[in-house]
Amino acid sequence: MAGGAPTHRSNRSPSLIVMHVVVLGAGLAGLATAYELAKAGVPVTVVEKADYAGGMACSWEKGGFWLDHGPHRFHSRDEDLIKHLYEVLDDDIVIRDRMSRIYMQGKFFDYPLKAMNVLKGLPKGLMIKAIWDYIWIRTTQVFKPIPDDNFENWVKKRFGKTLYEIFFGSYTSKAWKMPCDQISADWASQRISQANLWDTIVKTLNPPREGEVRSLVNEFWYPRSGGIGQIGRKYAEKIEEMGGRVLLETPVTRIEVEDGVAKRAICTTKDGEEIALECDELVNTIPLPRLLEALDPAIGEAERDAIKALRYLGIVFVYLEVQQPTVSPDHWVYLPEKHLTVHRISEFKNFSDADAPGDRTVVCCEITCNVGDEHWNMDIDEATALAESDLVKVGLLEPGTARGIDLHKLPYAYPVYDLTYKENLETLKRAAKQVKNLRTTGRQGLYRYNNMDHSIAMGRRTAKTLAKGVDARAEEVAAEQEYFG
Incomplete structure (x- = not known):
C-alpha cells in the first residue's frame, strides 16, 4: 500500500487480520483513537x-510561560477515563478546585451562580425585582407555557427576565455575536448548570453528593508542566513508541472513495510532496464540512448548501504579561458586559505553578469574532491595547502594567448553535454515513461543543469499536441534554 501500512496478521493471534486505520486530525479525539488502536496492535497513521x-x-x-488557548481543564466522573489520563501523563498531574467568576454590576460573582453570593452581591431593589420576575414567570407558565425553542426562552422561563438579562443573555449574545432568540436552546441546557432559580437555591444550601450531577464537578486535573498541550505531546510520543505514526504539517487534500468505501487519503507533506495513505478504516476528527469537501467523488448541492449554512465563531487570544505574581485567584472570569470587548480571561499560573515564573504572570484575554471582521484582523499592538483597557476597567490591572507577548487566532473555535444547525448538521452526517468505512467523531468531527474529556472518551470508544468489532457508541458521548461544565 503506497504510503500506508499493509494489512497483515497480528503477532498476538495467528487468525486475527489487522487493518490499517488513517486518522484525520491530531486533536484529542484523534490522538485518543490512535493511542488505543496502537495499544491494541492495530497499525494507525494520524495526519495533521x-x-x-x-x-x-x-x-x-x-x-x-506556558500558554494555552484559553482555560482548558480535564474533569470527569468516569474513573476509567481519569485513570487513562494518569497513564498518558505518567502520573505527572496536579489537581485543582475550580474557581471561576462572572463580572457584573461592578462586582465579581461566583459562577456557576450560588444563591447566597447573588443575594449578597446584587442591590436589594434589583434582587427583589429578580425574585418577583421569577415568581411571575413560573406562575404564567402554568397557564401559558413558554416553549424551549431558543436560548432566551429557555433561560427566562427558568430564571426570570431580570437574571436572564444580567447574567445569561448579555454574555451569550456578546460571545456569540447574535441575538439570544436566534440561538438554539441546546446551548442553554448544556452550559447552564442549574435547572432554575429554585434549583440554584437548593443546591447552594444542600449541595448534591459526589457523582449525582456533572454541574458541580469542581475538582479538575491538569498537567503539572507543559500546559494542557502536554496531553497531546505525550499521546503523540507514545503512539509513535508503539509503532503508530503521527504526521504533522501533512493536511489531507482528498479522500478517494470507490463503491462507497474510502480507499485512500491523499495528503501533502510540509515539503510539498503528495502521499497516498491506503486505509481499511478512516476516522475523521477535522471539521466535518472540510472532510466532506475533500471527498472524491464530490458531495452534492444539498450538502454544499448545508455547509454554507453551518457557521463557526473564531476567537482571538491576546496574552498579557504582567509584572506581578498574580492578577486574580480565578482560573477564569467571564466578562459579559457589552462595554467590554474581551469576553473571558484566564490565568495559567492558577492551573499549575510550573506554567509561569513566580514573580510574573500572564493573563489570556479572549475575544470572539467572525473570521475576517475588525477584531479578527487586529495585530498584537491593537489587541493588547484593547485587552489592557478592559482589564483596567474591571479593576484587575493598573494602566501601563501589562505588555502583549503573543497573539493567536482560531477560526473553528465554536460551532454556532443557531435555530437551523440541527437540520444542516443532519444533512452532513447522512452524507458522511454513505462512506461505509468512515467514522467521524470529536468536537470538530461532530460539530459538537463538548469538553476535552468528552473528546478523549469519543476517541477511545471509536478505537474500541474498530479494534474489537463491537459498537462502543462513541457518538452517544456528550449527546444528552446535560450540563457540560
Missing part, C-alpha cells in the same frame, strides 16, 4: 495540518 499535536488543547512556551 498543524505543526503540533493537540488541536485546540495545545500549549507553547513564550518568554518563560
Whole structure:
C-alpha cells in the first residue's frame, strides 16, 4: 500500500487480520483513537495540518510561560477515563478546585451562580425585582407555557427576565455575536448548570453528593508542566513508541472513495510532496464540512448548501504579561458586559505553578469574532491595547502594567448553535454515513461543543469499536441534554 501500512496478521493471534486505520486530525479525539488502536496492535497513521499535536488543547512556551488557548481543564466522573489520563501523563498531574467568576454590576460573582453570593452581591431593589420576575414567570407558565425553542426562552422561563438579562443573555449574545432568540436552546441546557432559580437555591444550601450531577464537578486535573498541550505531546510520543505514526504539517487534500468505501487519503507533506495513505478504516476528527469537501467523488448541492449554512465563531487570544505574581485567584472570569470587548480571561499560573515564573504572570484575554471582521484582523499592538483597557476597567490591572507577548487566532473555535444547525448538521452526517468505512467523531468531527474529556472518551470508544468489532457508541458521548461544565 503506497504510503500506508499493509494489512497483515497480528503477532498476538495467528487468525486475527489487522487493518490499517488513517486518522484525520491530531486533536484529542484523534490522538485518543490512535493511542488505543496502537495499544491494541492495530497499525494507525494520524495526519495533521498543524505543526503540533493537540488541536485546540495545545500549549507553547513564550518568554518563560506556558500558554494555552484559553482555560482548558480535564474533569470527569468516569474513573476509567481519569485513570487513562494518569497513564498518558505518567502520573505527572496536579489537581485543582475550580474557581471561576462572572463580572457584573461592578462586582465579581461566583459562577456557576450560588444563591447566597447573588443575594449578597446584587442591590436589594434589583434582587427583589429578580425574585418577583421569577415568581411571575413560573406562575404564567402554568397557564401559558413558554416553549424551549431558543436560548432566551429557555433561560427566562427558568430564571426570570431580570437574571436572564444580567447574567445569561448579555454574555451569550456578546460571545456569540447574535441575538439570544436566534440561538438554539441546546446551548442553554448544556452550559447552564442549574435547572432554575429554585434549583440554584437548593443546591447552594444542600449541595448534591459526589457523582449525582456533572454541574458541580469542581475538582479538575491538569498537567503539572507543559500546559494542557502536554496531553497531546505525550499521546503523540507514545503512539509513535508503539509503532503508530503521527504526521504533522501533512493536511489531507482528498479522500478517494470507490463503491462507497474510502480507499485512500491523499495528503501533502510540509515539503510539498503528495502521499497516498491506503486505509481499511478512516476516522475523521477535522471539521466535518472540510472532510466532506475533500471527498472524491464530490458531495452534492444539498450538502454544499448545508455547509454554507453551518457557521463557526473564531476567537482571538491576546496574552498579557504582567509584572506581578498574580492578577486574580480565578482560573477564569467571564466578562459579559457589552462595554467590554474581551469576553473571558484566564490565568495559567492558577492551573499549575510550573506554567509561569513566580514573580510574573500572564493573563489570556479572549475575544470572539467572525473570521475576517475588525477584531479578527487586529495585530498584537491593537489587541493588547484593547485587552489592557478592559482589564483596567474591571479593576484587575493598573494602566501601563501589562505588555502583549503573543497573539493567536482560531477560526473553528465554536460551532454556532443557531435555530437551523440541527437540520444542516443532519444533512452532513447522512452524507458522511454513505462512506461505509468512515467514522467521524470529536468536537470538530461532530460539530459538537463538548469538553476535552468528552473528546478523549469519543476517541477511545471509536478505537474500541474498530479494534474489537463491537459498537462502543462513541457518538452517544456528550449527546444528552446535560450540563457540560
